Amino acid sequence: xxxxxxxxxxxxxxxxxxxxxxxxxxxxEKAEKIVSQSTKKVKVYVFAKKGCEAxxxxxxxxxxxxxxxxYANMFAYNFVEIYDENWHTxxxxxxxxxxxxxxxxxxxxxxxxxxxxxxxxxxGYKEQWDDxxxxxxxxxxxxxxxxxxxxxxLNHEIKY
Numbered sequence: 001x002x003x004x005x006x007x008x009x010x011x012x013x014x015x016x017x018x019x020x021x022x023x024x025x026x027x028x029e030k031a032e033k034i035v036s037q038s039t040k041k042v043k044v045y046v047f048a049k050k051g052c053e054a055x056x057x058x059x060x061x062x063x064x065x066x067x068x069x070x071y072a073n074m075f076a077y078n079f080v081e082i083y084d085e086n087w088h089t090x091x092x093x094x095x096x097x098x099x100x101x102x103x104x105x106x107x108x109x110x111x112x113x114x115x116x117x118x119x120x121x122x123x124g125y126k127e128q129w130d131d132x133x134x135x136x137x138x139x140x141x142x143x144x145x146x147x148x149x150x151x152x153x154l155n156h157e158i159k160y
């Protein structure tokens with residue numbers, strides 16, 4: 001009987017130590033919208049702060065690109081405002097998602113916007129990067145196998 005109890009305790013310890021926190025997180029309603037988007041389009045995510053000039057510039061760039069005839073059908077754009085002007089969190093689920101995505105990419109994010117384009121991540125926004133964003137969208141769209149780590153994380157398909 002002692003051996004059986006010891007075996008059960010060992011199994012409990014092994015399984016509890018191997019579970020990752022991503023299996024325990026519910027990212028909320030916004031996550032459902034992201035997961036339901038077409039898998040054929042390249043995904044672009046901008047995690048932002050209200051009133052942040054760089055965030056607004058990134059939003060304007062990707063918003064205009066969505067309407068560009070050369071790119072409109074290639075990607076789905078998700079603008080996620082996480083913080084207010086005073087860095088108070090609007091949506092803890094979205095903030096946790098951003099932090100988990102940064103952990104997956106091994107990014108130390110110290111500024112917003114935090115941008116994910118296909119399989120690449122960017123901390124901040126600079127107009128000089130616009131061509132890089134376009135090239136990554138085009139590369140992923142043509143490859144037809146570009147991973148969407150954010151979607152995979154929301155579906156608990158990957159660990160970080």
